[in-house]
Amino acid sequence: MGTAERQEAPGSGVESAGSTAPRHRAARVHDIPAASDMPSGRGAAREEPYQPLWVEEPARRRRLPDPVRTSAVRAVLIIAVTLLQAMVAFLCTLAGSWLAFPMVLSSVASTVVATWGALDVWVTRQVWNQRHGVVSTPSSTARALRRERRKARRQARVAERTQERIRRQGGGTGQLSHP
Template identity: 65%
Template sequence: MRMYEEGGVAGRGLWVVEPARRPRMPDPVRASAVRALLIVAVTLTEATITFFLAVTGSWLAVPMVFMGIAGTVVATWAVLDVLITRQMWNQRYGVVSEPSSAAAPRPRPR
C-alpha cells in the first residue's frame, strides 16, 4: 500500500488518454468496414455449421453448402466495397491544397 502513498499509481487517473497513432477513418469507410466484418463473421460461422452438418450426415448440409457459396460471394463483395470506398474517399477528399517542398518558389511581385 505504501506504493500508492508515495506518488506511484495514486497520482494518475483511472486511464491516460493518449493521442491516436493514425487518424480516424472517414465515416463511409468505417461503415463499409464494419459491414464487411459482420458479413465475413456470419459467413465463417455459417461455414463452420455447414462443416459440422456435413460430418454428421444431416440433410441440412446440402442447402447450407449453397448458402455458403452465396455467403462467400457476398463477403467478397463486401470486402471489395471497403477497398473501393476507401479509394473513392482518397480521390475525392485526400488531396491537400498546400505547396510541397518540391514545388517551385513563387515569383516575386514586380
C-alpha cells in the first residue's frame, strides 16, 4: 500500500494512514492469513514488529570476470588437495607407514602444480585486464586532456574537409574567388 501502512485503529473500525507498524505485511505477501484474519480473532492480542530475516547490502567489490573466477576456483581446489596430501604425508611419516615416501613425492609434485595454479590466476587476470580494459575512474585532469585532444582532432578534420571542398569547387586552379 505504498510507504505508509494502513491498519485498523483498535476499537474504532476506521483505518488510519501513516502508521509505521507493518503488522501483517509478511503474512499477506505470501497469501497466508494473518492471525487477526483468522475466524477466532485471537491474533491481535500480542503484537510484534515485523523484522526482515536479512538486509540486502551492495557488494563492496565488483565480481571477477568468468575466466579469472574459473582459474581462481581451480587454484583453490589444487591448493586444498596439496595441503591435504602434505598433511597425510606428515601423519604417515609420524606413523612410520610405507605410504609416507610416495605421499611426500606426490606432495612435492602437487606443490609445483599449486604454484602453477596461483600463477595461472595472476596471468589470467592480467590478460583479461589487457584485453578488456581495467574498470577505473580516470582523474578529471586525464578526462579533460582527452576531451581537448578529441576536440583538436575534430577541428583538424573539419578544416581538412573545408580545404578539400574549396579545392574541388575552384576547379583545381587554386583560385579562391572569381576574377
